[in-house]
Amino acid sequence: MRLFHVAGEGWEALWANKLRTCFMMAGTLVGIAALTVIMTIGKGTERQVMRRVENFGPRAMMLVAGGGRATGPPDAQITTLTLADMEAIREQIPGLEIVTPQAWATRAQLTRGSAQTRATLWGVEPEWHAAWDWYVADGEGITDEDVATMARVCVIGSSVKRELFGDEDPIGERLYVNKVSLTVTGVLEPRGSAGTGGGDFDNRILLPITTAMRRVLNVDHIGAVRMITTDARRMPEQAEAITGLMRRRHGIRPPAEDDFRINSPLAVAEVVRGTSRTLSILLMVLAALSLFVGGVVLMNILLISVAERTPEIGLRRALGAKRGDIFTQFLTESLSVTFLGMVLGSGLGAGVALAIRQLTSLPVILSWEPFAVGIAFALLVGLFFGVQPARRAARLHPVEALR
Amino acid sequence: MIELEGIEKTYTRGEVVTRVLQGLSFEVEAGEYVAIMGASGTGKSTLMNILGCLDKPTAGHYRLDGTDMVQLEDEALSELRNHKIGFVFQQFHLLQRTTARKNVLLPLIYAEDYPENAEEMAEAALEMVGLHDRIDYRPNQLSGGQQQRVAIARALITNPAVLLADEPTGNLDRRSGAEVMAIFQQLHADGRTVILVTHDLELAEHAERVIVLEDGQIAEDRPVAKPRDAEHELATLTSVQEVDE
């Protein structure tokens, strides 16, 4: 009760000097707003990272033709990645549950009667299904026999099915790829647009890898090797071993550039985080600066206020205020200002975050966490910069103060 | 009720040692109206600060209602001031940003328990000093005399054992001063202990006892045979003023 009344004295001073209160509050407001934006973007980014990693496969690695660090599809110009490379990995790299090759062509022309569409073509082995945890919804997947006999069969994604077959049952039907006639044996489960590039995952067609390389594409190289490790923690070490192996096999000596790259969940996460990193760092600097400068301003205004209100402090002491009461009163001013700044800053931050969601492609997720962090920072700034003025006020000698 | 025994106060500033109070001893009974008089700089305010438990003497003992304040910690002194002492200052010391009512309530905030009927108490206190129609005015909307009466109401709200007034009319015109002196006399008549500090003999003689300070010592401690009547003076002033108009 007493505390409430003493705190009330602090609030009254804030209310009576609204402009002063605004100046005291500005830094916290901007700082917390920036923090809120950072956290909403951070949370959105992390959720996206999780989704992308989940899609990529948490225990998966891809050896992809073509250098450079980006994720995404293989480089079609690079013909140095071969089945022999894949075999070498199978034999020499321990701890890999699955190692499976993927031959590849982008925008392959598919025809069925008058219907036409373009889709990504993949030549695969049966293990592809397990390696991607992606099975058929209808019919059968690619089998060992298909690969062994170079069978003229294919498995299609749901988008291809829609384009070429509409509502018909495609199983057992034929379609043409590069004038090669293939029988549809299965339809993949739909996955939607979930790739790192955000493209339509279901717009694809799978062929036995032998059929793809010999009959359709007429190539000796492959686009990628998909690998599933037995233990995700070993991934960095395995990636390094694979890099070494491939450099040896391809005769590459750094600083010469690699003609392959290894994608892993870490690399995928890196790419996703990269987009929002610059903005987050900028905002972090803004937040730190605002909170610190704002805190210093707050402290100085309070110190000035203590000096100006010295007779008032003396009077309160004469009327029976204890040192603690004076301390409480001034700390209340400081904490109330930072809390008010926190509330307004959280609101502003949430507004800005929503605007960012509307205007850009950055992922933004509102949640209670920024508010909790805001409370913590408001408390921290209010205490850190409020204690000194409050102590100075409390230490004034009543007689000196009254003079 | 108030017992001072060999009170000394010495200020040391660097090399300079100022012995302001040099062994004062006197007593004040409950219900007395005492004026402490002396020229400027003789240590009246210094003594007042000690009487008000705002400051401790360098030596000596001061018992207020039996407690020796010299022994007390800062917290206990604050409580003592809150319970037992009502201050009236020359400069009023009102909070400018708030109303008369809120100013009068201020000591209750620091009391042990905030009384439920605080608002009515404040109104009653303001009524007693004749400001029932100024309850929600701010200090800058009041005359000096009215401001000092708000301060008196504030001093009285905790029902203190002693009312201490340091040059309470120093910033007031004659008429407002007389009003304040009349209130003190009324309070005394109601049985309250009042200690008035002044450099003005005429004002001092409103009390029933005068203690004269000189060079940090008591030069004189005498009863006033026939205290001046502030009420009467006020009436005179009023009639003169009426003639003037």
Ligand SMILES: Nc1ncnc2c1ncn2[C@@H]1O[C@H](COP(=O)(O)OP(=O)(O)O)[C@@H](O)[C@H]1O
């Ligand atoms: N804090 C202090 N330090 C040094 N000297 C002081 C201090 N306070 C008062 N004095 C001195 O003590 C003397 C008495 O002051 P004061 O009690 O204010 O006198 P009065 O109220 O009778 O005019 C003065 O000479 C003044 O300069």
Ligand SMILES: [Mg+2]
């Ligand atoms: Mg004085």
